[in-house]
Amino acid sequence: MIKVAKFGGSSVASAEQFKKVKSIVEADPTRRFVVVSAAGKRFSGDNKITDLLLLVNAHIEYHVDCTQLLKDIEARFVEIANELGLSYPIAQKFEEFSACVKSLSPEYIVSRGEWFTGQLMAEYLGLPFVDAADVIVFHHDGTVDLERTATAVREEVQQKGSFVLPGFYGSTVEGTIRLFQRGGGDISGAILARCLDADVYENWTDVSGFLAADPRIVDNPRTIHRITFDEMRELSYMGASVLQEEAIFPVREVGIPIQIKNTNEPEATGTTIRETAHERSHEHLITGIAGKRDFTAIHIQKAHLHNDVSYIRRALSVFERNGVSVEHIPTGVDSFGIVVSSSEVGDAIYSIVNDLRNELKPDAISVVDKLALISVVGRNMSRRAGTSGRIFGALGEAGINIRMITQSSQEISIIMGVNNEDFERAIKAIYDKFVGQELVEMGNGGVQ
Ligand code: ADP
Ligand code: ASP
Ligand code: MG
Numbered sequence: 001m002i003k004v005a006k007f008g009g010s011s012v013a014s015a016e017q018f019k020k021v022k023s024i025v026e027a028d029p030t031r032r033f034v035v036v037s038a039a040g041k042r043f044s045g046d047n048k049i050t051d052l053l054l055l056v057n058a059h060i061e062y063h064v065d066c067t068q069l070l071k072d073i074e075a076r077f078v079e080i081a082n083e084l085g086l087s088y089p090i091a092q093k094f095e096e097f098s099a100c101v102k103s104l105s106p107e108y109i110v111s112r113g114e115w116f117t118g119q120l121m122a123e124y125l126g127l128p129f130v131d132a133a134d135v136i137v138f139h140h141d142g143t144v145d146l147e148r149t150a151t152a153v154r155e156e157v158q159q160k161g162s163f164v165l166p167g168f169y170g171s172t173v174e175g176t177i178r179l180f181q182r183g184g185g186d187i188s189g190a191i192l193a194r195c196l197d198a199d200v201y202e203n204w205t206d207v208s209g210f211l212a213a214d215p216r217i218v219d220n221p222r223t224i225h226r227i228t229f230d231e232m233r234e235l236s237y238m239g240a241s242v243l244q245e246e247a248i249f250p251v252r253e254v255g256i257p258i259q260i261k262n263t264n265e266p267e268a269t270g271t272t273i274r275e276t277a278h279e280r281s282h283e284h285l286i287t288g289i290a291g292k293r294d295f296t297a298i299h300i301q302k303a304h305l306h307n308d309v310s311y312i313r314r315a316l317s318v319f320e321r322n323g324v325s326v327e328h329i330p331t332g333v334d335s336f337g338i339v340v341s342s343s344e345v346g347d348a349i350y351s352i353v354n355d356l357r358n359e360l361k362p363d364a365i366s367v368v369d370k371l372a373l374i375s376v377v378g379r380n381m382s383r384r385a386g387t388s389g390r391i392f393g394a395l396g397e398a399g400i401n402i403r404m405i406t407q408s409s410q411e412i413s414i415i416m417g418v419n420n421e422d423f424e425r426a427i428k429a430i431y432d433k434f435v436g437q438e439l440v441e442m443g444n445g446g447v448q
Pocket of ligand 1: 007009011206207211215216239240241243288
């Protein structure tokens with residue numbers, strides 16, 4: 001049995017958190033591979049080391065002195081090392097890094113957050129440290145070379161048995177440091193689990209699993225104990241940020257389940273993510289709700305649209321030419337919409353609309369912006385009639401205008417567009433209608 005345990009930023013934010021990590025790792029001898037993020041926030045309003053290192057880059061770029069900033073980062077690491085009585089010469093190592101910081105690449109600088117956190121964690125757990133630059137191999141296009149990575153991982157396992165690996169970065173074969181997207185420690189953990197053919201990928205964070213809604217919007221939402229990879233992907237893509245949205249791919253392909261667990265409450269069941277969720281007599285109608293603000297929808301109307309087989313393709317090619325990716329394409333009989341992220345489309349919206357007018361000669365074209373998208377996700381929705389009616393009813397009762405509706409082809413999600421300012425209210429209204437009501441019906445506070 002092999003478990004890969006990845007600990008997120010808040011799980012390694014302080015000496016106190018390090019102690020919790022140690023007891024979790026020591027409680028189970030199969031937790032032999034530990035992946036860490038950079039120390040994160042200790043309390044709300046605190047800074048993540050990664051954000052501070054990004055700030056260092058900005059200072060360097062604009063030729064602003066960052067001596068004090070570097071000292072503040074150093075102090076965070078020194079405090080952890082001192083409180084835990086570690087012998088790793090953190091102050092000396094960090095000062096060596098600070099002294100040459102201006103000559104280092106931005107990616108290298110940011111990667112030091114996980115590197116130093118990993119060094120401290122390795123000593124504290126009494127495990128060897130493996131530099132991610134030596135095992136996570138990036139292609140030049142930014143994707144991971146899984147074959148090379150797997151070979152490098154196997155070599156490290158042979159030499160060291162078990163180890164601590166810093167997440168979030170790796171390097172090209174030439175040794176240039178590359179980063180994953182933000183939150184990418186989750187991807188490092190998934191890649192390691194895959195390369196080790198682990199039995200489970202544990203993702204330790206600061207919530208007791210994946211919740212049915214963002215806890216910053218809904219008070220004390222229900223924990224989702226079982227969720228499928230597809231549902232998870234829909235929710236994390238739509239902003240349920242507990243797991244980085246790309247992190248499922250490496251493990252999903254080889255059938256390794258992911259378990260989301262809480263470092264601050266290790267006994268809690270958490271969430272298990274698998275290919276299929278086992279049926280239970282009492283299955284929830286919806287699994288979760290997530291959403292994001294700031295989308296723009298371009299609505300195109302054209303009578304007998306379906307007689308022209310190339311029409312939608314030609315419309316999409318206008319977006320392609322402008323380098324804008326399309327999020328959704330809700331379609332009607334004589335009309336369709338194209339939904340894009342407002343920040344991605346930016347001012348290109350003007351030339352896009354112009355080109356669409358000239359090239360497609362629509363009967364009408366209109367643009368709606370400041371749109372928030374909300375995705376209601378559930379593997380059981382397709383089997384039960386009337387789900388969308390209930391969602392619309394919930395929004396209608398709350399006086400919220402629905403600007404757009406679309407459904408994923410596998411029918412595991414229904415996506416609605418509402419005005420940005422209605423975003424939080426809409427999520428609460430849907431949550432109350434479905435999950436809130438189920439909890440009342442079950443009368444047990446949500447224990448499954
Ligand atoms: P880590 O630092 O451990 O990687 P993250 O901050 O990346 O943790 O992810 C955990 C956070 O995700 C939670 O603290 C919570 O605020 C947020 N979150 C957003 N949506 C959800 C959801 N549906 N379920 C659980 N957490 C969520
Ligand atoms: N430290 C990185 C970030 O803050 C990666 C991670 O936490 O997974 O984005
Ligand atoms: Mg994270």
